[in-house]
Amino acid sequence: MRPRLLSLVTPAPAGFDVVAIGKRDLLGGTVAVYAPDLDALTAILPGYGTRMQGVIATPGHDFSATQVGPLLWHLTVPAALLAQLGTWVTPMLEMVNGAATIFDRDAESQSSIARLRQELGYMREDYNRVTSRLQSKLNELMRTQIALTESESRLRILNEELERRVEIRTSELRALNQELEAFSYSVSHDLRAPLRAIHGFSGMLMEDFEQQLPKEAQDHLHRVVAAAQRMDQLIDDLIGLARAAKADIALSRVDLSSVCLRVWAGMQHLVAGRKIELKVGSELFAWADERLIRVVFENLLANAVKFTRSKPDASIEFGRLPDASTSTFYVRDNGAGFDMKGVDKLFAPFQRLHHEREFEGTGIGLATAKRIIARHGGAIWAEGAVGEGATVYFTLPA
Amino acid sequence: MRAASASTSIPDPYRAGFALGESLAPTAPEVVFLFSSVHYGHPPELLEGLHDGLNRDGVVVIGNSGDGCYETHRATDHGAAALGIDTGGKAKWFLATARGVTANPEDATRRAVAALRAAMGGVTPSLIYLAADFHADASRIETVLRDEIDVPVVGGFAADDNKMAECFLYANQETVNDAVVLLGVAGEVHTDISIGNALTAVGAIGEVEQAEGTQLHRIDGISAVDFIARETGKPVLQSDRGIVSLTIVDPEREGEKRLRAIVPGFSVEEGTLGLYGGIERGKHVQVCLANPESLIAEVYAMAERTAALNFEPKAAIIVSCAGRKWLLGGQIEHEVKALSDRFPAGLPIVGFPSFGEIGPLRNETGYTRNLFHNMTYVLLLVG
Numbered sequence: 001m002r003p004r005l006l007s008l009v010t011p012a013p014a015g016f017d018v019v020a021i022g023k024r025d026l027l028g029g030t031v032a033v034y035a036p037d038l039d040a041l042t043a044i045l046p047g048y049g050t051r052m053q054g055v056i057a058t059p060g061h062d063f064s065a066t067q068v069g070p071l072l073w074h075l076t077v078p079a080a081l082l083a084q085l086g087t088w089v090t091p092m093l094e095m096v097n098g099a100a101t102i103f104d105r106d107a108e109s110q111s112s113i114a115r116l117r118q119e120l121g122y123m124r125e126d127y128n129r130v131t132s133r134l135q136s137k138l139n140e141l142m143r144t145q146i147a148l149t150e151s152e153s154r155l156r157i158l159n160e161e162l163e164r165r166v167e168i169r170t171s172e173l174r175a176l177n178q179e180l181e182a183f184s185y186s187v188s189h190d191l192r193a194p195l196r197a198i199h200g201f202s203g204m205l206m207e208d209f210e211q212q213l214p215k216e217a218q219d220h221l222h223r224v225v226a227a228a229q230r231m232d233q234l235i236d237d238l239i240g241l242a243r244a245a246k247a248d249i250a251l252s253r254v255d256l257s258s259v260c261l262r263v264w265a266g267m268q269h270l271v272a273g274r275k276i277e278l279k280v281g282s283e284l285f286a287w288a289d290e291r292l293i294r295v296v297f298e299n300l301l302a303n304a305v306k307f308t309r310s311k312p313d314a315s316i317e318f319g320r321l322p323d324a325s326t327s328t329f330y331v332r333d334n335g336a337g338f339d340m341k342g343v344d345k346l347f348a349p350f351q352r353l354h355h356e357r358e359f360e361g362t363g364i365g366l367a368t369a370k371r372i373i374a375r376h377g378g379a380i381w382a383e384g385a386v387g388e389g390a391t392v393y394f395t396l397p398a
Numbered sequence: 399m400r401a402a403s404a405s406t407s408i409p410d411p412y413r414a415g416f417a418l419g420e421s422l423a424p425t426a427p428e429v430v431f432l433f434s435s436v437h438y439g440h441p442p443e444l445l446e447g448l449h450d451g452l453n454r455d456g457v458v459v460i461g462n463s464g465d466g467c468y469e470t471h472r473a474t475d476h477g478a479a480a481l482g483i484d485t486g487g488k489a490k491w492f493l494a495t496a497r498g499v500t501a502n503p504e505d506a507t508r509r510a511v512a513a514l515r516a517a518m519g520g521v522t523p524s525l526i527y528l529a530a531d532f533h534a535d536a537s538r539i540e541t542v543l544r545d546e547i548d549v550p551v552v553g554g555f556a557a558d559d560n561k562m563a564e565c566f567l568y569a570n571q572e573t574v575n576d577a578v579v580l581l582g583v584a585g586e587v588h589t590d591i592s593i594g595n596a597l598t599a600v601g602a603i604g605e606v607e608q609a610e611g612t613q614l615h616r617i618d619g620i621s622a623v624d625f626i627a628r629e630t631g632k633p634v635l636q637s638d639r640g641i642v643s644l645t646i647v648d649p650e651r652e653g654e655k656r657l658r659a660i661v662p663g664f665s666v667e668e669g670t671l672g673l674y675g676g677i678e679r680g681k682h683v684q685v686c687l688a689n690p691e692s693l694i695a696e697v698y699a700m701a702e703r704t705a706a707l708n709f710e711p712k713a714a715i716i717v718s719c720a721g722r723k724w725l726l727g728g729q730i731e732h733e734v735k736a737l738s739d740r741f742p743a744g745l746p747i748v749g750f751p752s753f754g755e756i757g758p759l760r761n762e763t764g765y766t767r768n769l770f771h772n773m774t775y776v777l778l779l780v781g
Contacts, residue, residue: 024450027412028420051410107409111437111476115559119637126635133633 003054003093005086007034013057015086030054030097032089038074048072053100055089071096071103177245185242188235195235199228237364240295241349244371249289251376251397256284256293256329260318263297270305275312281319286327286396292372293396299365300331300392306359307335307390327398334389338382346382369394399485399587399781400425401713403746405469407477411438412447418480419451426454427482429491429581431527431715432461432568433468433750434478436558441566442573444478449571452482458491460581461568462529462556464750465720470738473723473731475559481748483713483780489585492517495569497577499531503538510578511547523582525589527715527778528553529567530578532753535611536675539578540770543756551768552591552778554717554752555674560724562661565753587780588709591765593757594775595655596696597686601629603647606681612661614644614671617683621669626660629685634660634671640688640725643773644673647682653761657686659721659772674754674772688725688773694732697775701736704779711741711779716749718775723751733775 006025007016016034025031026045031054035041041048041056053071060076068074073092077085202224210218260280286293301316308314311334321328338346338353345351349367366382373380373394384390404421408414414434422430430448438444445459461480469479494513499506514526526547530539532555543551556565556575569579583589604618604625617625626634626642634642639660646656661672677683704711714737723730730751737747755776758765 023412023446024416027410027447028416028450051413053413104407104409108407108474108476111435115475118560122636126637130633130635 003030003032003090003097005032005034005089008040009034009036009059013082013085015090026052030093030100032057032086032093034058034085053096053103055092055096057085057089071100181242181245184238185246188238188242192232192235195228195231199225199232202228234362234364237362237368241364241368241371244292244295244368244375247289247292249292249375251287251289253285254288254290254293256286256288256297256396257282257318259290259294260297260301263294263301267298267301267305270302274305274309274314276305276308276314276316279315279317279319284318284320284329286329286398288376288396289372292375296369296372296394297331299369303361303365303392304331304333304335304390306361307337307354308333309335309359311335321393326395328393328395330391330393332389332391337384337386337388337390339386340384343382343384347380366392399483399488399712401481401483401746401780402427403470403479403481403713403748405467405472405474405477405479405748407474409437411440411443412450414438414478415444415447415449416451417447418478419448419453421451422480422482423452423454425482425484427452427457427484428487428489429458429460429483429583431481431483431748432459432478433464433480433748434461434566435466435474435476436463436564436566437476438478441568445568445571445573448480457482458493458581459568459570460493460527460529460579462554462579462750463558463566464752465557465559465723466751468716468718468734468747468749468751470734470745470747473734479748479750481713481715481746485585485587489583489587490518490521492523492582492584493570493579494582495567495572495574495577495579497574499534499539499578500576503534503536503578504542506534506578507539507542508546510580511542514580514582518582518584521584523549523584524587525549525583525591526551526553527581527583528578528756529581530555531567531575532556532562532565532674533576534578536754536756536770537612537677540675540756540768543768543770545767547768550589550591550758550765552717552757552776554750554756554776555754557720557751557753560720562753589781590704590707590709590711590779591757591760592700592703592777592779593755593759593771594693594696594700594777595657595759595771595773596692597643597645597657597688597773598692599645599684599686601685603682603684604629606677606679606683609677609679612673612676614673614677615669622671623669626671626685630687637724640719640721640723640773643686643688643721644677644683645686646677647684654759654766654769656769657771657773658683659719675770686773688722690726690729693722693726693775694729694736697733698736700775700777701740704737704740707779707781709781711745711781713780714745714747714749715778715780716747716775717752717755717757717778718749719755719771719773720751720753721773722775737777 005016006021007018008021010018012018013034021044023045034057037058049069049072055073057075057077064076066074206221257280264278304316315334317332319330342353347366347370350363352363370380376396378395380394382392402422402425404418406414406417408417434444466475467479494510494517496506496510528551536555556567558565567574567577567579606617608615614622623634643657643659658673658675658677718733734747755771755774757776758768
């Protein structure tokens with residue numbers, strides 16, 4: 001829009017139009033206004049100085065030019081120069097037009113800067129909040145770390161104390177066990193000599209004088225002989241148990257199938273006259289002390305033979321469970337079995353699940369087997385049911 | 399129909415309005431859409447200048463302040479833009495205003511609708527354009543527009559320069575706030591509404607357990623802020639507005655995707671999240687993440703789809719979430735450029751970054767119900 005030259009004074013300077021000036025005229029574009037004084041502008045547009053763009057000219061004694069607003073200049077013009085006013089203000093108005101564009105851009109830039117500040121403010125708040133939260137989490141983590149370290153330290157002290165106590169107790173127990181084993185072994189040996197005397201003399205008595213004794217005395221004598229035999233067996237078993245605990249372990253790759261068959265061959269006096277099927281898995285190997293593992297088989301097979309006594313078609317099986325992750329072997333029979341309620345007592349010395357009248361025994365065989373397996377680092381356990389046989393499992397290093 | 403757009407960055411409100419009016423005057427517009435930034439210290443003078451510049455009686459004016467404004471070839475933080483439309487009398491434009499929208503959004507909206515119906519003398523509008531104060535709970539305005547108005551309502555919520563402090567609505571000769579302003583059109587005018595809302599849902603769906611107005615307190619057994627942090631795997635930041643939103647999951651209304659953007663200055667200490675529109679307790683929500691490339695691609699795709707319109711657009715109005723502007727930064731110009739590139743011969747465009755958008759979504763039969771959105775790009779084409 002072309003700058004306009006307007007006058008509030010009549011007659012107007014050359015080039016100026018006399019109009020009833022309103023807000024639209026003052027703000028509608030770049031304008032030069034000739035007015036009697038500045039108050040005349042205030043009456044039309046209060047605050048005109050900051051809003052108008054152009055030139056205001058008023059009469060004056062001398063010529064002067066003053067900037068009264070960002071884009072507004074005030075000229076005082078002597079009457080003698082009034083005719084040239086239009087010529088002077090035209091280039092000024094063009095200059096103001098140019099400056100207005102810069103002024104508008106500047107305002108836009110100021111606004112953009114203010115907006116950037118605001119957005120930076122948001123980011124600063126975010127940064128402060130996130131770092132504060134991180135700091136808080138870090139502090140929490142450090143407190144937790146300290147507490148954990150303290151707990152670990154306390155735990156280590158407790159563990160050390162516990163280990164020390166265990167070591168003392170173990171040492172005491174070991175000494176007691178050694179004493180007990182030595183005592184058992186010694187007692188067993190010491191008992192054997194008088195027992196042999198009792199057994200020998202009672203045998204001689206029976207052989208030489210039985211017919212001369214009254215019937216009641218003969219019965220007593222038989223009982224003495226039987227008791228001496230049972231005690232001899234008990235001493236043998238106790239010595240076996242003690243040996244199992246004391247003997248040095250010499251591990252080698254043992255063919256368990258072969259050991260089982262050899263033990264079985266040595267037990268033929270026990271199975272004479274009976275029909276017993278023995279199944280032995282082939283090539284079952286384990287790391288073991290052959291001498292001790294033989295004792296295990298002697299006990300397990302002897303038990304199997306004993307408890308299948310009432311079965312016309314007895315069956316005994318030695319094998320290994322198919323699970324390849326462990327070496328679990330078993331000896332299974334189809335004999336009298338046992339009630340699982342008593343399974344906990346099965347491997348304890350002198351504990352028996354059957355009455356002496358039903359099945360003879362000292363109650364030491366399985367305890368001996370358990371001790372030997374334990375010394376190999378293995379485990380032993382049993383499963384069974386009354387009348388349906390029993391299975392004894394044991395593990396050995398593969 | 400003919401239309402023209404103009405924009406200005408003149409800082410003085412009267413001079414800016416006058417410049418816009420003078421630019422639009424040759425079109426002799428029946429209606430003017432006016433959008434401005436909030437920098438004008440005395441916005442009534444913007445209207446006064448506009449009317450003086452138009453120098454024409456009876457021009458219907460509607461509009462509002464935004465977080466800047468859009469015009470055919472620019473998107474700016476500062477200034478004003480206007481679009482004038484003249485149908486040569488083939489269409490009639492009616493305006494209605496109702497105040498008190500902050501205290502009672504439903505009542506104010508109903509009063510505005512009733513006033514518009516009265517002004518139209520029983521003629522049903524083919525479309526209603528809405529401008530409203532952002533201080534109102536937009537979701538409550540939505541309930542009236544959604545459930546009680548059976549013509550398409552499109553528009554948005556006035557905004558400021560992200561300070562969430564004040565806004566202006568323009569209604570003919572008046573500058574108002576705390577109000578809802580409706581513009582109804584009837585007659586031979588074609589319109590098309592399309593909405594871009596390409597945000598990707600991430601993480602698990604949570605149930606809103608505690609909410610109050612536009613404040614969301616608890617979701618899925620944890621604070622709203624913790625819920626978003628949990629699903630996105632990072633702390634929630636004020637600078638996430640535009641990036642992180644919540645979508646309301648309604649299995650019975652799968653075609654009605656509604657987004658809610660977060661408001662800067664939320665209370666992280668309390669874990670509460672401010673939204674540009676409430677979400678009721680019991681609703682299910684899912685976190686959505688915006689990707690600038692996807693948003694821009696969708697805008698260009700929308701511009702391409704205008705080729706399938708059954709009328710020739712003569713003017714376009716864009717209502718685009720201020721969060722998109724925050725996210726896109728300098729790339730926001732694509733929201734205008736996509737359309738101006740599509741119409742090289744010249745399509746007058748005007749618009750503003752909003753604090754909430756209103757419009758129906760497209761479906762198989764035309765449009766869904768009128769819905770309130772965030773983070774969307776609402777495009778109204780008139781021809």
